[in-house]
Amino acid sequence: MWYRGYLENGQKVWIQAYNVTTKVTNSESATSKLGRILNTSANIYPTLGVGKTAFTAGTKYTDKVFYIKKQATYNGTLYYLISTIASSTTGVIGWVKANDMWAQNHVAVDHNSKTFYLKGSGWAYAHAWGAGQDTIYKDLTEFKNQKFTVNLTEKVGDAIWYRGYLENGQKVWIQAYNVTSTQPIKETSTSKLGRVLTTSANIYPTLGVGRTAFTAGTKYTDKVFYIKKQATYNGTLYYLISTVASSTTGVIGWVKASDMWAQNHVAVDHNVKNFYLKGTGWAYAHAWGAGQDAIYKDLSSFKGQLFEVNLTEKVGDAIWYRGYLENGQKVWIQAYNVNTTYQNNTNYSLTLSEALAIQMKANPQTDKYRNEPAYVSTDSVNITGTVNANVNLRTSASLKDNSNVSTTISSGTTFRIIGTVQGDSFNGSTKWYKIQYNSKTLYVHSTLVNITSAVTESALYVRDSGSYESHIYDTVSKGTSLIVLDVGNEWLKIQYTTWRNATSSDVSYYLNPKNFVNDEKLRFQFLDLSKSSSVSASVLNTFLSGKGTLNNMGQAFIDAGKKYNVNEIYLLSHALLETGQGTSPLAKGYSYNGVTVYNMYGIGAYDGTALTSGAKYAYEHGWTTPYIAIVEGAKFIAEQYIHSSNNQNTLYKMRWNPEYMSRYGGASHQYATDIGWAVKQIDSIYNIYRQLDSYTLYFDIPTYK
Structure with a gap:
């Protein structure tokens, strides 16, 4: 006997009678599992045994956990009835072959309230044994050490799962492996400066490990430390003290907050400021320094000195400045011990070179050269000399014999000096004056002459050296009497007034x-x-x-x-x-x-x-x-x-x-x-x-x- 008909997929076929039956094998029973569909091509049957209504799981029903409250065997194959809630009648999606699912037994353990603390590992889900689509948090590191308040415990397979509330109020499921019942050491960042109050205070290299603790002694008291981390352990607050502004470098250990005097510590700015010391207070190696941090315990000798600041911090309610003293020493000084300065910059629309050019036209004066000699050309100066004894006037600057003696003049005789020459040495000098006397040009040794006057015969430049290229101090008018310091062949060295024209560099x-x-x-x-x-x-x-x-x-x-x-x-x-x-x-x-x-x-x-x-x-x-x-x-x-x-x-x-x-x-x-x-x-x-x-x-x- 043969039958022609249609399969559930709509295919028309012939099948021998031996291979069919008029009886449907369908055995249903209650169960309690959670399950996940393994692949997107798995069929889901709204009605078991009716293939034409089946649909594939796709991405919508995979990577997701379902409740399984009923199972059935149909034609020798085990099926699970999957649901979005713990029910076989409500929230039902359909039947899925057991071999298309990963299912685990699911039982309630208790509804007792429990308190755990997150390890910061694992994920948090909307359901126990959640999959990807059930995820609420895929990273719990930011919740590490937070309290997790549980109100339901379930077992899935061999694993325990807890449902409860995070500190932010979010309801989640977390596997037991990722929580602990031991209250953790809860560390938080902070920024303080602190001083250990007593030498008997304990310092713990590792918080919670008492056997490694040591006492502060004099080494760690009367000294300021940075505090960048604090922790609560067994209800007690501890500070992690360090010699530098770090919770990892320069660390000494943990100290009970009750054994310390600590104040909030914040940076105000890194602006450059200039202050002047009052001469009060101390100078330290650190802000809010203690005795061991002192660099100078008496600033009276620094009173009025400039203090150039490059960092400002606040410790408690007090402002502290870090900067350099005039001797180059870097120190911290409390704001109370300095005087404030404010600086305004007024901008001008010309360059310094342009300003200099303008000022050089305004006859700028200086007394910088008041003790320096000045020079004028001898060409236009009537220099008069005299002698204090009878002196020979010669036709040359030679003392070999008297054949060159033109005349002898008596003490007090005056003559005009017109220059200098080098001649025979006399009294340790080879300098001779070239003079005019009785319309003759004659010579007399300089050591025998006293200069009585020097009067300008025309306006002259007064210069800073005997050179026509040298700086001009001033101009003297005709008839000016000069104080002569020395007579040269071309230049007269004179004593001049205090005030003179300044040079460009001056x-x-x-x-x-x-x-x-x-x-x-x-x-x-x-x-x-x-x-x-x-x-x-x-x-x-x-x-x-x-x-x-x-x-x-x-x-x-x-x-x-x-x-x-x-x-x-x-x-x-x-x-x-x-x-x-x-x-x-x-x-x-x-x-x-x-x-x-x-x-x-x-x-x-x-x-x-x-x-x-x-x-x-x-x-x-x-x-x-x-x-x-x-x-x-x-x-x-x-x-x-x-x-x-x-x-x-x-x-x-x-x-x-x-x-x-x-x-x-x-x-x-x-x-x-x-x-x-x-x-x-x-x-x-x-x-x-x-x-x-x-x-x-x-x-x-x-x-x-």
Whole structure:
């Protein structure tokens, strides 16, 4: 017998009767397993035995765990009924051949509450024995040591699985292998500095291993340590101390927090700052240093010195600075022990070379060469000499015999010297003067002659050496008497005045701010003179003691500063310089038109007529007492310089006026022609600031493009 018909896949076929039966073999039974479909081509049968409704698992139903609460044998083949929940009626997907699945027995162990701690290994799933699609967290390292609160324990195969809540509230399943019931040492990062309080405090190289502990002793007390890690062990907080800012390098060990004094430690900035030492406190090798960290225990000898800072940190509520002292020593000093400085840079639209060229046209003066000789050409100088005894005048510079003696002159006879020559030695010298006497050119040995006068016969350049290529100090007019130091054949060596034309290199040195900005004292020429120093009258009076009329006038300078917004220490320094320490006639009081007047800043006192012109200015402005002269003289400085349109608010700007150079390309409204004027004003200012316990400095630094 043969049958023609259709298979479940729709294929029409003939099959012999021997190979078919009218009975369906289907034996179902309850079970409890979890299972995973092994491959995407596995068939899933919504109805067991009805092949035409089957579908393949695909990626949707693979790499995922299912509940199996029923199994069945159909035509001798075992099938599992898979479901998304623990039910054989709800959440059912269909039947899958057992050999297309990996299934393990699944039993509930208990619903007891348990507390575990994550090891940081394994994954966390939405179901016990989860697969890839069930994953909630594929990396638990960030949860290491966190508490895991369990409320359900199940067994899958031989493995125990826990369902519970992470610290972030997420419900997950985690295999037992990845948790521990032992409370871990919970380490966290921190940033502190700390000191061990007692020599008996224990230090643990390994936290929890007491046998390796050692006591701090004197080696590890009275010293500051970095703390970059802390840990809680058995409910006690510990700090990991290190000699460097690291939790891995320089580590000493763990110390109970209760055995330490620790404060939060944060970096504020790495900005470069300049401060001045008060001379108080200590200097340390570390911020918040203790006794063993001290480098200097007495900073009084460093008072007023520049402290160049490159790192600022905060320890607790205190600011600490790391930087270099003037001797090059790197130290940490607490902010309380330094005085603050602020720096502003004013930019100008000309180069330093352009500024130098402008200044060289303004006849800059210097006293640098005041003790040096000068030189003028002998061509236009009438040099007169005389002798103190009877002397032979010769026709040549020779002493071989007297055949060349032209005449003999007596003591006091004068003649004109027109040059020098080398001749026979006399009195250890071979220098002879070539002279004119009675219309004759004759010679006389230089050691026998005294020069009585040297008068210019025309305007002459005064130079720094006997060369026409040398620097010109000045120009002397016709009829100027010169003080002769030596007579040469072409050049006359003379003694000259204090003030002379400065060289280009001289001017460049004083004009360039970079030569002074890093000098603790000389940078005071950039001090903003519109800012008060808050100095007391008693401190000023200390400097004014014995200074003539300025004695005890400290309050007057303070009043002047407040009234016209001018730094009072600068006013005092200016007055001391202009009045010769308070002793000049204008400081003592000078009668003008029958009225005694005072001029403390040299205002209106022009060269050549300083006394009368300075007195006239004081008279016209009513400066009839030292107090009035100090206070109201400050008005001129404030209005004409410090608060003027040229913004000449520093000694440097008062001298060089870079604002005017930048705007108009010329030199004008400069307080002095002396190239060193700004620097010379500094001594008193600097020394007074060094006496103050606390102050703030404001510097305004010119910057050329």
